[in-house]
Amino acid sequence: MSDDPIDRSGLGKRFWEKKPLSKLTQQEWEALCDGCGKCCLNKLEDEDTGEVALTRVACRLLDDSICRCAQYDIRHQFIPECIVLTPDNLDTHAYWMPQTCAYRLLWEGKPLYDWHPLISGSAQSVHDAGVSVQDKTVSEFEVPLDEWEDYIIEEPS
Template identity: 65%
Template sequence: MRPEFWKTVPPAKMTREEWEALCDGCGKCCLNKLEDADTGEVAFTRVACRLLDDETCLCSKYEIRKQIVPECVVLTPGQLKDVAYWLPSTCAYRLVHLGRPLPEWHYLVSGSRQTVHERGMSVQGWTVPEYEVDEDDWEDHIIEDL
């Protein structure tokens, strides 16, 4: 990977390795969301995709996730302008898209993949799997500040 590539390389010009490296491993994108049909406002819930490993905050079946969860969004540089609004405000993909710097706890800055967890920026230990919550009850699990 090129040094500090995220500062100089547009997403469309990143290598696959660089693109994948932007993910900080927070697991927030794997939380189920509710979108208000009238306002377009997106609310995150603590209800996680069935494939999210709550301890590592990584997808347990990353390479085949789309086969198991057809509604899973496989993020690409070309989609950013259309989906950035529902990505968490701390997401590196969203930040790079908006021309903002990565936070100090992002492993590309801190040098450690544990910083995201140590700083409490991941979903580690506080999600509930979607198969344990009826979809009609997701509103009861909305997260106010994410």
């Protein structure tokens, strides 16, 4: 899959259905990322309900043309609070992940969507399905924090 920056070569067929998340190899774990870019969106959490809303206001490191962090390997030098999602911290962090996120879906015991690159065979499928934030974000430098609420986006249910 040459259009895919994530190495999905040599993985077992539908490995995510056969192994618990805690038993995945690093390559399998990384392959679960669908490349939507939504995890890099700034979120607002309702203090009363705990409900999390995604905004179109993206982390300054997100390149929304490819839905990838422009500094992934060294992102903590720029954004110390950026969370590295692992099987060990899903219980704490899955609730704020996008509803379509493979990590969240599997944590909740749900199947992956047909557009997921592991099923479709193409990294482009997440964009074709309209699930990604490709070319749909604004930079956090352009929008004051008190206006983020104006940029809330609805997620598919």
